[in-house]
Amino acid sequence: MRAWSNALLFALALSGVPSEAAEPTAGDPLDSVMWEYNRQIFLADQPYRFDERVLVELPPFAEDPTQVPLTVDASALAGRIERVIAWADLNPIQQIFNWYPAAGSRARLSLRFKVQQATPVRAAVLTQDGVWHVGSGFVDAAGGGCTAPSMANSDPYWESHLGEIAGRRFQAGSASRYRFKVIHPMDTGLVNNIPEFFLQQLELRDGQGSVLSRMELFPPVSENPVFTFDLEGTEGPHRLWLRDNGGNEFERTL
Amino acid sequence: MLHSHFSRIFKAFALLILMLPGQSWAAPLSYDLKPQLIAEDTYLLQGRLEDFSRGNGGNIVNTAFIVTRDGVVVFDTGPSFRYGKAMRQAIAQVTDQPVLHVFNSHHHPDHFLGNQAFADGTIWALPDTGRLMAEQGGAFSDNMYRLVGDWMRATEMQLPNRPLQVDRLQVGEHRLRFFPMTGHTGADLVMLDETTGVLFAGDMVFYQRALTTPQTPGLAVWLRDLDAIAAIPHRLLVPGHGPAVPDGSAIGQMGDYLRWLDLTLRSAAERGMSMTELMKIPFDARFAEVALRRHEFIRTVAHLYPRYEEAVFQKQ
Numbered sequence: 001m002r003a004w005s006n007a008l009l010f011a012l013a014l015s016g017v018p019s020e021a022a023e024p025t026a027g028d029p030l031d032s033v034m035w036e037y038n039r040q041i042f043l044a045d046q047p048y049r050f051d052e053r054v055l056v057e058l059p060p061f062a063e064d065p066t067q068v069p070l071t072v073d074a075s076a077l078a079g080r081i082e083r084v085i086a087w088a089d090l091n092p093i094q095q096i097f098n099w100y101p102a103a104g105s106r107a108r109l110s111l112r113f114k115v116q117q118a119t120p121v122r123a124a125v126l127t128q129d130g131v132w133h134v135g136s137g138f139v140d141a142a143g144g145g146c147t148a149p150s151m152a153n154s155d156p157y158w159e160s161h162l163g164e165i166a167g168r169r170f171q172a173g174s175a176s177r178y179r180f181k182v183i184h185p186m187d188t189g190l191v192n193n194i195p196e197f198f199l200q201q202l203e204l205r206d207g208q209g210s211v212l213s214r215m216e217l218f219p220p221v222s223e224n225p226v227f228t229f230d231l232e233g234t235e236g237p238h239r240l241w242l243r244d245n246g247g248n249e250f251e252r253t254l
Numbered sequence: 255m256l257h258s259h260f261s262r263i264f265k266a267f268a269l270l271i272l273m274l275p276g277q278s279w280a281a282p283l284s285y286d287l288k289p290q291l292i293a294e295d296t297y298l299l300q301g302r303l304e305d306f307s308r309g310n311g312g313n314i315v316n317t318a319f320i321v322t323r324d325g326v327v328v329f330d331t332g333p334s335f336r337y338g339k340a341m342r343q344a345i346a347q348v349t350d351q352p353v354l355h356v357f358n359s360h361h362h363p364d365h366f367l368g369n370q371a372f373a374d375g376t377i378w379a380l381p382d383t384g385r386l387m388a389e390q391g392g393a394f395s396d397n398m399y400r401l402v403g404d405w406m407r408a409t410e411m412q413l414p415n416r417p418l419q420v421d422r423l424q425v426g427e428h429r430l431r432f433f434p435m436t437g438h439t440g441a442d443l444v445m446l447d448e449t450t451g452v453l454f455a456g457d458m459v460f461y462q463r464a465l466t467t468p469q470t471p472g473l474a475v476w477l478r479d480l481d482a483i484a485a486i487p488h489r490l491l492v493p494g495h496g497p498a499v500p501d502g503s504a505i506g507q508m509g510d511y512l513r514w515l516d517l518t519l520r521s522a523a524e525r526g527m528s529m530t531e532l533m534k535i536p537f538d539a540r541f542a543e544v545a546l547r548r549h550e551f552i553r554t555v556a557h558l559y560p561r562y563e564e565a566v567f568q569k570q
């Protein structure tokens with residue numbers, strides 16, 4: 001296995017924790033020492049349970065730690081999904097996104113993100129009854145995805161193409177699948193005094209401008225990110241709108 | 255479930271290591287290379303059909319040598335200084351002729367980090383291979399230390415000292431012919447010994463072990479090169495990884511796999527599949543015997559799928 005040694009270090013780190021049998025990892029299927037810490041940050045005291053119906057799909061290892069594919073699929077949960085939070089336990093910046101899925105559409109989303117080392121990845125899904133359903137995945141990695149300079153820093157391509165959106169609609173039964181790529185360096189602020197510069201908001205709107213689905217994005221989302229959404233109903237045209245933390249806005253009809 | 259299972263395995267493994275006495279790490283590491291006579295004067299040191307590990311020390315690669323009446327010709331030098339030294343001992347078991355010429359097929363670490371043991375000979379490589387080694391060899395070498403550990407001790411990168419710009423060379427009674435190609439890494443040497451008919455394909459051909467794609471200029475380029483390899487008359491083909499074959503089965507399997515990969519990636523992009531969906535798709539039954547196919551397919555999707563996506567996104 002690639003990056004086996006890191007998986008091992010990760011396991012060692014887990015085993016080395018003295019209070020392992022106590023509270024911190026209680027109930028966590030991945031026994032991560034970071035579980036309790038992150039739960040408090042993201043879910044606070046709200047009710048939650050680990051739920052295998054929330055799928056966190058990852059490759060077993062990160063071939064490129066700056067572009068790790070992730071699919072979160074909560075469509076097996078019944079009823080309206082209010083919100084989805086995704087984070088990587090052992091990243092220096094843990095949160096990947098906050099997502100408010102479109103009503104009536106399949107709650108499934110794919111994108112690519114950065115990992116700093118082998119890490120559990122979580123998706124917490126809030127259902128209408130106020131309970132968070134937590135799905136987990138694990139990706140092995142050699143590391144460096146968050147502290148490696150983005151390719152953009154050696155290549156000024158993005159400066160003249162910032163916010164360019166290329167993508168396509170795919171018909172999948174009664175649903176439309178949108179896949180698109182946005183040119184953006186997604187700098188984390190953790191590298192060589194390059195300030196953080198990243199896409200912060202994303203909205204999918206209908207023809208009248210009403211927001212169907214929106215996301216808050218965080219710097220671990222990969223450079224030049226590629227997103228995949230499924231929207232029920234084919235009445236379009238849908239519009240995509242994004243804004244970065246520099247106040248730049250980007251918009252396109254899909 | 256799968257993941258909790260993983261983490262339990264990791265923990266069990268970690269515990270096992272903690273319980274081992276430190277001395278057990280110092281057990282002698284030996285590659286135990288056994289030269290296999292595959293044609294007149296020609297020996298193959300066949301690596302395992304595995305990925306790099308602390309168990310195999312990186313010996314997952316084929317190296318070979320030809321004993322001519324003037325001296326020895328070496329094709330690839332293995333993953334470490336330790337391997338290079340073991341290879342020299344293996345050569346010395348067969349002949350007391352000096353090593354005259356060393357050829358590095360390409361700049362991947364398992365093929366040239368043994369160069370240090372051959373620093374007294376002429377080490378040839380394609381000019382672009384030498385450049386790529388200088389650019390990426392340090393990172394490759396660091397990665398190898400991480401993956402195989404102590405086997406790498408004292409290994410330092412020894413660059414080739416002679417750019418290969420001829421297409422023929424006679425060494426003793428052996429007439430060597432060189433074919434520069436690009437499909438695997440952008441600079442890939444294929445060498446034919448016209449005297450024996452043995453074709454040393456380097457990593458342009460993998461057999462029974464899934465091919466790797468981190469530096470390929472593209473599957474179409476590789477397929478074109480593969481046609482050129484098939485057109486070179488030969489009696490025995492030595493792939494970079496996997497057993498040597500007297501017939502077209504290795505080239506056939508490579509071609510089938512490359513075409514399947516290209517078609518699979520293209521149709522996935524056209525259907526709008528995400529990377530995680532694509533990484534899970536079932537394999538064609540033709541490749542059921544190919545070692546590490548899922549592992550390398552996941553890597554290949556990471557390397558190449560963005561290009562296929564891009565082509566579809568740009569097509570309005």
Ligand SMILES: [Zn+2]
Nearest residue numbers: 360362438457
């Ligand atoms: Zn190679």
